[in-house]
Amino acid sequence: MAAQTVTLERQKRGFWVQTYLPEIFKGMGVTLKHFFGAIAKPSENIVTVSYPEEQRPYPARYRGRHRLMVREDGQVRCVACMCCSTICPANCIHIEAAEHDDPSVEKYPETFVIDQLRCIVCGLCVEACPCDAIRMDTGVHCSPFIAEDTDDFNALEGELRARERAFYARDLLMEAGDHSRAVQGGRRSF
């Protein structure tokens, strides 16, 4: 089939459209409205937040940094069942289980590491946990990872150190235990 040619008529533009002036004044009008509005009532009209000194409040069910819940005696609640690391689509949870001295606990995570750079913040680990041991309700996200010592020679080393800082180990995750801002996964224990 031969290709067909369709001729479109050029849109007619009047004199004022061709000068662009009305649209320029309209645009300037919007800009000036916001400019004087911000000067008149800064608190209402300025929406910019100077992050990270200022932070916007997150919604109640915001999925932030993980925390590991603790038992009443301060031990980790996690029993290392590996449900979270199994479900994790980013493969970012690494758990090594060990025998606990207390036979009623039996199994506990000797190491529990979340690679926060790999984490895609999907929240499936929270859903999968049968013991409500992991939550993402801290209301904070992980700090950005900036390589330190970035002179040319040490750039790689600095990056590697920054990479390591993204591995959140068990104790760090447990420290966030009292940072709950939202109710998630049932009863709130703090």
Place this chain on the structure above:
Amino acid sequence: MPKCKINGKSITVERGTTIIQAAAELGFDIPHFCYHPGLSVPANCRMCLVEVKGARKLLPACYTQVSDKMEVQTDSERVVQSRRAVLEFILVNHPVDCPICDQAGECKLQDYYMDYDTQESRLRTPKVSKVKVYPIGPEVVYDGERCILCTRCVRFCDEITGTNELTVVERGDRSEIRTFPGRELDNNYSMCTVDLCPVGALTSRDFRFKCRVWLLKSTDSICAGCSRGCSIHMEQHRSEVQRYRPRYNPEINDYWMCDAGRLSYKELHRDRMLKPLINGAAYTWPQVAEKGAALLRESIDALGEEGADKVGFVFSPQSSCEGLYMARRFAEEALGCTRHYVGGRPHGDQDDFLIQRDKNPNRNGLLLQFPRGQRPQPFEQLLADMESGQIKILYMMGSEVPVEGAQAERFRELLRELDLFVLQAPRGDGLDELARVILPASTHAEQRGTYINCDGVAQQTREAFKPLGSSLPDWQIAMKLAARLGAPLTTTFIAKLQEEMWEAMKANAQPAPEAPEAETTEADDDAPEEAAAP
């Protein structure tokens, strides 16, 4: 022969066949806990109750024999209702600690609960608490609360090992499995009870908490712990074998395997050599083949006219038939070497069930690579030949030596005096310090291979994971070196290699026409068809 109808399908079976067996033949899986085809039938779990036309009560399918004109329903409403009741009864005191239970994922109670029960507990009284983490034996841990008292473990110790360590103590809901006073579950097959246990009451101390079972990838393989070569499921996670589990093979090991063999998976990862080395420097395979072949050629030429006669080649009964076939061709065609010896692990304990004295999985396969009368000589002969200076160059497959103590020490000393020592093995075992050329071979977990056990049954292993590091299967190493030595062994595909290998082995299995030898036990009449089966 009785003819019966199960779920409307008729089948004629041998007299004495039970309903559960007949149903399995028709493809109906009747749920059961206490029944195990390798053990006697106590019919105590009541899970396999089925409806038989004419019988007032439901009958246990594991115990009831099929009679003529019997009509059985395995999935009627009444049967499903009874299964639900049985499960509720078993779960009355079950702790349901699946998150920390090693059996979770392969637990029959879990599976049947999901299939038939799926109701919340109606129990409002506290559960009976029993012993947890009880060390019932050196390799096995018992959890009384999870136990459903199917008595499979007790029957195993009574009927299979005959050691009678276990029994049921107490009555009613306080019943527990215990050893007799002063005994512990320490027979050579104690970890089979862990496989037998349908729930997580008996767990292996070795596998405990190591890996969740749903993460494991299973490959059909063999145990290389002794010349029995038990069929196993080799289960690995991220290229690391986590455990062996026996695989049903009526010709070799039935449902069982020994504890030593079960723990022999640790050998696969111990002390592995992962890079080809010459004089301690790492090379890639093309480089090492080039340089290694040149080194071999130079050393042989340096010994003058009779150089090839001073080369010794040690074959390892740890290696597969494929590796040994190619190694023999490499030794004879590329090196021109005629002095062949057998290495391998020293002999160990044996018993009258599965454990064999010979701790090498493929001695019969090794012997079949050679025509009768030209079979390789024992390791002691190698020591003698090295002592008398008849061997100046040694090419050794496998780092295991069948001698111990002072003799092994002497062997190491003699290795130092050689012109050239080439080691082609998965592990160093201390010999790697003495070798000038190190060729890392892969273990039987990382390659396809054929092994012929003590009874002449051939089995094929499959590749459970890719060869670790830069290691390669033995047959590929032989090919690489042979090509550089100007005697290419042109087989590229393992299937082609296996065809050639079987031809050669069949020819070698024929008794020599002039002097028929006494050792006809390793004739592998059934071997080719056995190997073709998956």
